[in-house]
Amino acid sequence: MTQTEYDIITRCQRGDKDAFRWVVQTHQRMIFSLALKMLCDEEEAKDMVQETFIRVWQRIRDLDQQKTIGTWIYTIASRLCIDKLRRTNRITSMPEDQLALRRFVSDNDNQRTLENREWVSIVKTIVEGLSEKQRLVFTLIQLEGLSSAEAEQITGFDAKQIKSNLFVARQTVRKRLKELGYE
Amino acid sequence: MNKTDDILERLKGQQPMIDDPDALTDRIMSSLPDLEPSQQEDEGKARIIGWRWPAILAVAASVAVALLLVWPKPENHTQEPSVVAQAVLNENPKPSDASSEPFGHTVQKKEDSKEQPSSTKGSLQKVTETHKIEPEPQVSDDSKAYDRADYLPLPKPVNEPQVHYASIQNAVDTIYKDPARMDEFIARMADFNEVKAVPLDCNPGSGDSTIISNAYVFDDTEQFDVFGRLLQAACWYDSKTPGYLLNFSHQQLFFTLKDLRKGQKYLWIAERVNGDRILLYSTHSPIETDVSSSCYQNYREQLTHTIFNSLQF
Numbered sequence: 001m002t003q004t005e006y007d008i009i010t011r012c013q014r015g016d017k018d019a020f021r022w023v024v025q026t027h028q029r030m031i032f033s034l035a036l037k038m039l040c041d042e043e044e045a046k047d048m049v050q051e052t053f054i055r056v057w058q059r060i061r062d063l064d065q066q067k068t069i070g071t072w073i074y075t076i077a078s079r080l081c082i083d084k085l086r087r088t089n090r091i092t093s094m095p096e097d098q099l100a101l102r103r104f105v106s107d108n109d110n111q112r113t114l115e116n117r118e119w120v121s122i123v124k125t126i127v128e129g130l131s132e133k134q135r136l137v138f139t140l141i142q143l144e145g146l147s148s149a150e151a152e153q154i155t156g157f158d159a160k161q162i163k164s165n166l167f168v169a170r171q172t173v174r175k176r177l178k179e180l181g182y183e
Numbered sequence: 184m185n186k187t188d189d190i191l192e193r194l195k196g197q198q199p200m201i202d203d204p205d206a207l208t209d210r211i212m213s214s215l216p217d218l219e220p221s222q223q224e225d226e227g228k229a230r231i232i233g234w235r236w237p238a239i240l241a242v243a244a245s246v247a248v249a250l251l252l253v254w255p256k257p258e259n260h261t262q263e264p265s266v267v268a269q270a271v272l273n274e275n276p277k278p279s280d281a282s283s284e285p286f287g288h289t290v291q292k293k294e295d296s297k298e299q300p301s302s303t304k305g306s307l308q309k310v311t312e313t314h315k316i317e318p319e320p321q322v323s324d325d326s327k328a329y330d331r332a333d334y335l336p337l338p339k340p341v342n343e344p345q346v347h348y349a350s351i352q353n354a355v356d357t358i359y360k361d362p363a364r365m366d367e368f369i370a371r372m373a374d375f376n377e378v379k380a381v382p383l384d385c386n387p388g389s390g391d392s393t394i395i396s397n398a399y400v401f402d403d404t405e406q407f408d409v410f411g412r413l414l415q416a417a418c419w420y421d422s423k424t425p426g427y428l429l430n431f432s433h434q435q436l437f438f439t440l441k442d443l444r445k446g447q448k449y450l451w452i453a454e455r456v457n458g459d460r461i462l463l464y465s466t467h468s469p470i471e472t473d474v475s476s477s478c479y480q481n482y483r484e485q486l487t488h489t490i491f492n493s494l495q496f
Binding site for chain 1: 186187190191193194195197198199200201202204207208210211212214215216217218405408411412414415418421422431432433
């Protein structure tokens, strides 16, 4: 934790909402990104961001200041996403979702920014068939670009579990893409 | 690389956008419950109880020492309260050695302020200031909060005490938060990093010397964390401060304040440019004055389209 984070968290722990606004503004995008890719629904993702930060606020005094605040927020958001996925029906892709993936693949512009609805369609298409845990590990490492060590801290899985979940997830995604005609 | 890997690799570098991040922030902030006051009070009480016994023991020990000291000299009895107060001051353990304390400058200043004439009032003040070290159950204003934060154990040392915003002491009034302290803090950061202030003339030809504008170009390093420090300094101000407006993202910080006492308005814009620099623009002027931002825009353009080494900093 940096000195800045430490001071901000200390203020939050005293109930300072202005300091907490800084925490929200700094981390809401990464949590939205995770939630959108996990839940595949923009409004649900926003609700999840809100719920995550309410939990963070309520438990801010429990934060171990040796850990980074980002990792801790990710942990809370991940658990909420997993709970949500377990309660809802399995996400399945529709033919129009597969079209979004096709457009993305055929687009030669590597710098093009995907719109949120495109993200939803593409993720829905490629992660179909993954378990919640595989999906979480795949999202954190493959889509969010976090390291295995960070994923371990966030999920609480050990290195072996991370490795095996990621391996199975990648194999399943490759198989899925192959079925859709991508070699 | 086959197509599957290519797809995954392309997805890795992207992050979805929140269409209206400020609205989402406001929504989150408005839905936050108040932290339970009883919990806060309980924690405060627990801390007081935790600190009270050592404090009582320290006072008792110092009284005993004082009695021993004054015993052979009964004529000094009239000075006892002052001696006791001084003994309490000496006995009470300092948070840490000033040289290793991250906020050593702050602590030093406080000690300096304690060097007052040893009148009865002075002695009482010494005792009061000594008790400041103890945690308080409730904090009524930010300045008090930071007084206490100065004494909290820190996870790692900071080597630049002069450029921590908490090192700026408001000697005049602890309630009024002078916006000029932000500039003072920026000047310290600039001085520490050997960054020169570049004066900008935002109203050329007008001859208006009341508009003061400066630009700074800092290295954007994780070690010094200019952006974080600015945010932290901005967060020090109460959101009810006149003219308070704080907006920031990873890329830019925009902060305004008004000083109704001095009739001044302040604006700070910090922006990450070229990936490795932070351009900081600071301006203040009388509240009723219109200030053009064109000078800042021009300077920014110059920075982003020019090799840094060719600029006069």
